[in-house]
Amino acid sequence: VVVTGSGVSGDPRPLGVFDSGVGGLTVVRAIVDLLPGEPILYVGDNGRFPYGPRPVEQIRGFALEIAEHLVTRGVKMLVVACNSIEVAAISDLAAAHGVPVVGVIEPGARAAVRATRNGRVGLIGTEATVRSGAYDRAISALAPDVDVLSRACPAFVEHVERGDTSSDELLRRAREYLGPLREGGVDTLILGCTHYPMLSGLIQLVMGEDVVLVSSAEETAKDVYAALVSANLLRRDPAEPRHEFLTTGDRESFRRISHHFLGPELRGVGTAAVGVVEVAT
Amino acid sequence: VVVTGSGVSGDPRPLGVFDSGVGGLTVVRAIVDLLPGEPILYVGDNGRFPYGPRPVEQIRGFALEIAEHLVTRGVKMLVVACNSIEVAAISDLAAAHGVPVVGVIEPGARAAVRATRNGRVGLIGTEATVRSGAYDRAISALAPDVDVLSRACPAFVEHVERGDTSSDELLRRAREYLGPLREGGVDTLILGCTHYPMLSGLIQLVMGEDVVLVSSAEETAKDVYAALVSANLLRRDPAEPRHEFLTTGDRESFRRISHHFLGPELRGVGTAAVGVVEVAT
Numbered sequence: 001v002v003v004t005g006s007g008v009s010g011d012p013r014p015l016g017v018f019d020s021g022v023g024g025l026t027v028v029r030a031i032v033d034l035l036p037g038e039p040i041l042y043v044g045d046n047g048r049f050p051y052g053p054r055p056v057e058q059i060r061g062f063a064l065e066i067a068e069h070l071v072t073r074g075v076k077m078l079v080v081a082c083n084s085i086e087v088a089a090i091s092d093l094a095a096a097h098g099v100p101v102v103g104v105i106e107p108g109a110r111a112a113v114r115a116t117r118n119g120r121v122g123l124i125g126t127e128a129t130v131r132s133g134a135y136d137r138a139i140s141a142l143a144p145d146v147d148v149l150s151r152a153c154p155a156f157v158e159h160v161e162r163g164d165t166s167s168d169e170l171l172r173r174a175r176e177y178l179g180p181l182r183e184g185g186v187d188t189l190i191l192g193c194t195h196y197p198m199l200s201g202l203i204q205l206v207m208g209e210d211v212v213l214v215s216s217a218e219e220t221a222k223d224v225y226a227a228l229v230s231a232n233l234l235r236r237d238p239a240e241p242r243h244e245f246l247t248t249g250d251r252e253s254f255r256r257i258s259h260h261f262l263g264p265e266l267r268g269v270g271t272a273a274v275g276v277v278e279v280a281t
Numbered sequence: 282v283v284v285t286g287s288g289v290s291g292d293p294r295p296l297g298v299f300d301s302g303v304g305g306l307t308v309v310r311a312i313v314d315l316l317p318g319e320p321i322l323y324v325g326d327n328g329r330f331p332y333g334p335r336p337v338e339q340i341r342g343f344a345l346e347i348a349e350h351l352v353t354r355g356v357k358m359l360v361v362a363c364n365s366i367e368v369a370a371i372s373d374l375a376a377a378h379g380v381p382v383v384g385v386i387e388p389g390a391r392a393a394v395r396a397t398r399n400g401r402v403g404l405i406g407t408e409a410t411v412r413s414g415a416y417d418r419a420i421s422a423l424a425p426d427v428d429v430l431s432r433a434c435p436a437f438v439e440h441v442e443r444g445d446t447s448s449d450e451l452l453r454r455a456r457e458y459l460g461p462l463r464e465g466g467v468d469t470l471i472l473g474c475t476h477y478p479m480l481s482g483l484i485q486l487v488m489g490e491d492v493v494l495v496s497s498a499e500e501t502a503k504d505v506y507a508a509l510v511s512a513n514l515l516r517r518d519p520a521e522p523r524h525e526f527l528t529t530g531d532r533e534s535f536r537r538i539s540h541h542f543l544g545p546e547l548r549g550v551g552t553a554a555v556g557v558v559e560v561a562t
Binding site for chain 1 (some may be wrong): 303314315316317318380391392395396398430444447452459478480481482483488490491492493499505506507509510517524
């Protein structure tokens with residue numbers, strides 16, 4: 001069945017968003033803000049989290065498997081809400097299915113190039129993301145003169161998942177991680193991990209007022225907005241959409257951690273069901 | 282009772298956030314993201330909304346009355362989450378009580394000055410905010426060489442309150458409102474109304490990829506973070522905080538509209554009670 005956006009109620013198909021775990025929920029949240037009428041089908045591969053230490057070939061296989069599941073479920077777009085997946089598999093994903101694919105790296109890189117005044121951009125992310133050099137390549141393709149200083153901040157994810165954004169220990173770590181970037185004179189900093197928007201108060205404080213922070217989650221949501229509008233894929237139904245959250249891991253821990261991401265105000269997942277995708281482990 | 286931040290569980294007092302209605306909830310949301318451990322006491326003066334057309338003296342009186350209520354309730358900080366209130370009363374508020382006061386205009390102005398590369402900053406807001414010239418003054422105090430182009434976008438608020446961020450009618454209006462700013466060559470645009478972060482996908486699409494959007498809600502939350510850390514006012518209790526939302530208007534309509542702001546995922550206000558502040562009308 002081919003559903004197009006030309007009908008009165010537009011294109012009712014969900015957006016397929018996926019990640020190795022819960023980090024991609026910051027992208028979901030940003031999409032829901034900008035497009036409150038769009039239903040979202042989310043898959044977090046918590047059962048095989050973290051992807052970081054895995055071989056690229058294996059991550060690619062996982063990503064294609066989840067994308068296949070989402071496409072079979074009838075999504076109108078794939079949103080790769082995970083830096084590690086994007087690094088490993090974005091071109092295969094784009095080639096494999098007939099739906100548009102939006103990632104997090106290109107929107108973040110573009111926003112940073114737009115924001116820098118002195119041509120020195122900082123990048124923070126997981127070890128895997130920093131090591132991959134994907135942001136460096138994306139930025140250099142857009143603006144060869146811009147320098148990129150990168151720094152892995154491995155402990156940040158764990159603090160965010162505990163709901164800690166302001167402990168003394170975290171502040172000490174932030175000073176240690178971010179010191180070299182500050183000393184390197186970056187005037188723009190990419191939050192290159194979908195967990196980091198929750199730390200933007202801390203990071204702004206440590207980096208100082210003159211540094212522009214770029215959230216790849218928000219920039220990705222804006223790209224999704226633009227892609228849906230320009231391809232005429234918006235849902236036009238005034239009824240509230242039904243979201244669905246799937247995890248390959250433990251439902252209860254997914255539900256608990258997701259509170260930090262979909263807003264601590266959230267009590268329970270409401271109309272959204274947490275289910276399980278069958279995957280090989 | 283004087284409570285200080287030096288104890289093991291820190292300073293348990295809530296942050297007092299207030300607005301003429303529900304727009305300030307985007308500021309609440311940004312604060313909750315960055316500081317999930319901080320309790321918030323919110324007052325929306327929906328019963329006397331909108332403030333825009335009222336005389337400055339009257340807005341000042343309302344603001345001082347609400348601030349007094351919040352201070353009596355023991356807040357540790359006042360967050361003025363409304364441009365119109367800030368324009369009318371910020372200096373009186375700062376003088377009236379012994380707690381720190383954070384507004385939305387200065388953080389937004391500072392972020393815009395930091396972000397602009399060509400010295401041309403755009404500002405969008407309500408008629409009252411644009412007419413007041415408050416952002417122009419704040420920017421000119423920080424950077425006299427920066428030009429500010431302003432444009433009132435009166436219809437935006439109404440669309441957001443209906444949950445509409447992507448209709449054809451809204452897109453047409455956005456093109457009409459933002460056209461002169463685009464043609465004026467601004468490279469940075471302040472979203473000078475607490476409703477507008479919900480429209481950042483639309484606004485980025487219409488303004489084009491090269492324009493940096495500054496959300497005064499997010500920038501204010503970062504200022505609140507910095508102020509709490511530097512004054513050692515953080516709550517250190519691992520238990521989840523209890524938020525409280527008060528309106529001077531109709532509870533049910535407040536509850537309904539607040540879903541668009543505290544996240545459409547939100548079903549009901551959870552542990553937060555919607556109450557009524559007694560005020561003269």
